[in-house]
Amino acid sequence: QAALLELEQDPTVQRLAEALGVLAQAQVALSAAAPADPDGVRTLKIQNMGTVLTMTVLPSTTISQLLGKLRTEHGVTEGVWLSEPGAVDPLPLDTTVASLHREAELVCRLSFLKLCSGSLDGTVCARDLAARTAPTPYVHSTAQNGGVQCVAATTDYVFSGSLDHSVMRWSLQTGTGTKIHTATAGVMSVWVTTEDLYIASRDGWLERLSQATGQTVSKINAGDGLQGVVVRESRCYGALYTDRSVVCCDFSLDPPEKVFTQQLDFSGFVVTLNRNWLFCGGGDFNSGAIQKLSLGDGQPVCRFEGHTKPVHAMCASATHLFSGAADKTVRCWDLEGRCLRVCSSHTREVYGLCINSTEIYSGGMDGTIAVWQMSDGQLLESIKGTHTRGIRSICMSCDPSLHPYDLTTVVNEAVPNTCCIS
16 A cells, blocks of 8 residues: 555656546547557557657457466466566566567557757757756757757757758757758758658758768759658658649659659648648748648648638648648648637747647747647647747657657547637
8 A cells, every 4th residue: 555655656657647647538539540450459649748658459358368378477466567577677667668478568658758949049949848847948050040940859869950051969868969961051841750860951952861970861852942841651741832832752762753743722831741641731921721632642632721821830640630820820620621729829920830649739930839738729838938039840859650640639529610819
């Protein structure tokens, strides 16, 4: 009893409890978002309150078989799930909590996240979401050189790109920074994978870099006015605002080649994707638009209408799309183009956006980061004072294999088009 009471007070256990709290909300969506494989195994990835929880859920019959095997072969009793069979010490909570069998595993991975932001003041900040600690800015460039345009992060590093053509790598442990690459023009977008870093430059060059060295592995000129990029496996998708199009390049080829270019009737500024669809956001001076396209050939599927000025930020989950625009709003959509929420608190344009399973984070040119409750669009927190000028990009520090489009998101659709103003 005393040991259990002590365990309940442990901060790590409390964070895990917070992450598990969203499982009840996600149960309804689990079957659709995470279909079972032939053995009945489901995988669910959830982010909540600064943590990432990855679970492989086994059918009850498999669990019973595993427990029986553990009892007979290893003497493990029910309830002991914190170590490998035969292990002396429990596994660290930030790696694998339970690895029970070579053929079938129950995996629960917990990571503590940082919210990273880049600003026109030339700084990058990494804020511990769980501790809510004030960050120390990393100085990338001067505001006179254009400031920081984009950020992308892993669990260990945050990468930033600037209009001064430079790409920096910052340690999230020590805060030390290293210039790893100089592009041919201002860096407008960065995307990180397990081993590589993709950057988009203003002059149209799309480069694949080594994370470790910053050396160019391969590159292709995708087109003039290249803006946001996203990567799925070996394919890189980008928005071209000058050419008013979306481009897809295949980096599995040497040299890389264009797979398709799809024309738009508006200027594209940002792209995002989930496992099934590609989305391009943009617009013209007094209009905003989002186009849903096929991942394979870029064919248009449907249009999302609602923003009154150009869309500059987007993020997609398995079931929803989230967007931020120059009209100062953040919107939540279903994947058929129906607007479910309109969230307003920023006083200037929204350029940064990222999500976990229960919250939306938006960064604006007013220098603030707004934290929204995903289910009903309520403003939970407005983070000010991190930067002295407008925020151009925000992201979560996490394992690059954990994509937002794998998350199960819960949005209450009972009150559509709600405007939550604070």
